[in-house]
Amino acid sequence: MFHRDLSSFLALCLIWGTTWIGITIGIERVPAVMFAGTRFTAAGILLIVILSCRDGLQLPDRQSGVRLAIVSVLSITLCYGPMFWGMNHVSSGTAAVLEMSMTPVALLCFAIGLREEAWSAARFAAVAIGVVGLSILFLPDTVSAGEEGTSWLPILGAAAVTWAAISSAFGSILARPLMAAQSSAYIAAWTNLIGGLVLVLGSLIFEEGAAASLTEIWEWEAFAAWAYLVVFGSLIGYTIYMRLIRDVGSRAGSFAFVSPVIAVTIGVVFNSETVTILDICGMILMLGAAYFSMRGSDGVTLEGPAPQSATKISSET
Structure with missing residues (x-):
């Protein structure tokens, strides 16, 4: 079990550490929320078709459907909508620190609050170390963001990015x-399907140029990035993430300490970006935090607690 979970975790970190390239390329050419919404919708449809070919089409029943809808909106719609809006008003470094650091923190807090997991001082210490590492890695950009003046937009943008991480974490635990x-x-x-469709609807209502983007032929770079995100980022990556949430609980959030390291490494190798000694120290802290977060206090990797029974699902939805 440990080796399967570790392999899944490393695969998730690698996949989500490379998706930033596709996101960056896509939102430069297509309205951001529409780009995300169509990506998740397409991934959901493809995965449902694959599962239907194997097991037949299975629609959600009424008892679990309510919770599934809530999970979809929290994990996808209320995550990516506010996040893309917020990123327009804060620096990329600030957004990275807020979103990546809040993800494991919120996952752990919600898991404990909903009694899915027990309190662990060691886990909180590991997460705290990871947050420090993230802050060190993105410190220059974060500091420069404080020079934007007294406008409320950066504050609201930071709040939106923070909410995105909290919403996604809450949906994941639910x-x-x-x-x-x-x-x-x-x-x-x-x-993916429900959350993506609501994102598309929201984009059509609030996002400039969204309707036109559905009828235009996208540049090949945008389409290639979109296809990569559909298959790897959403269809494969999100499925792995859900499996890890089931099997190891909030520990799955430790990807937030590894994926940025992969993204930075890719930038150095393929885009000739530079890193400083301080950056390297931050990345070492993040990798160490992920390692200790994925392990129990006795040094043996633990499986997450068993999911609640189907009977309890119906009583809580």
């Missing part, structure tokens, strides 16, 4: 009991 009755792929499929 999804865990659903996987007592359904596979992680099934939950990922419907979450």
Whole structure:
């Protein structure tokens, strides 16, 4: 079990550490929320088709459907909508620190608050070390963001990015009991589809140029980036993430300490970006935090607690 979870975790870190390239390319050419919404919707449809070919089409039942809808909106719609809006008003470094650091913190707090996991001082210490590492890695950009003046927009933007991480974490923990009755792929499929469709609707209502982008032929770079995100970022990556949430609980959030290291490394290798000694120190702290967060206090990797029963799902939805 440990080796399977470790392999899944490393695969998730690698996949989500490379998706920033596709996101950057895509949102430069297509309205950001529409780009995300169509990506998740397409991934959801593809995964549902794949599962239907294997097991037949299985629609969510009424009892679990309410929770699944809530999970979808929290994990996808209320995450990516505010996040893209907020990133327009804060520096990339500030957004990275807020979103990446809040993800594991919120996951752990919600898991404990909803009694999915027990309190662990060692886990909180590991997460705290990771947050320090993130701050060190993105410190120059974060500091420069404080020179933008007294406008409320940077504050609201930072709040939106923070909310995005909290919303996603809450949705992820709420999804865990659903996987007592359904596979992680099934939950990922419907979450992508429902959350993506609501994102598309929101984009059509609020985002400038959204409707036109559905009828235009995208540049090949944007389409290639979109296809990569559909297949790897959402269809494969999100399914792996759901499986890790089921099997190791909030420890899955430790990807937030590894994926930025992969992204920075790719930037150095392929884009001739530079790193400083301070950057390297931050990345070492982040990798160490991920390592200790994925392990128990006795040095042996632990599996997360078993998901709640299907009976409890119906009583809580």
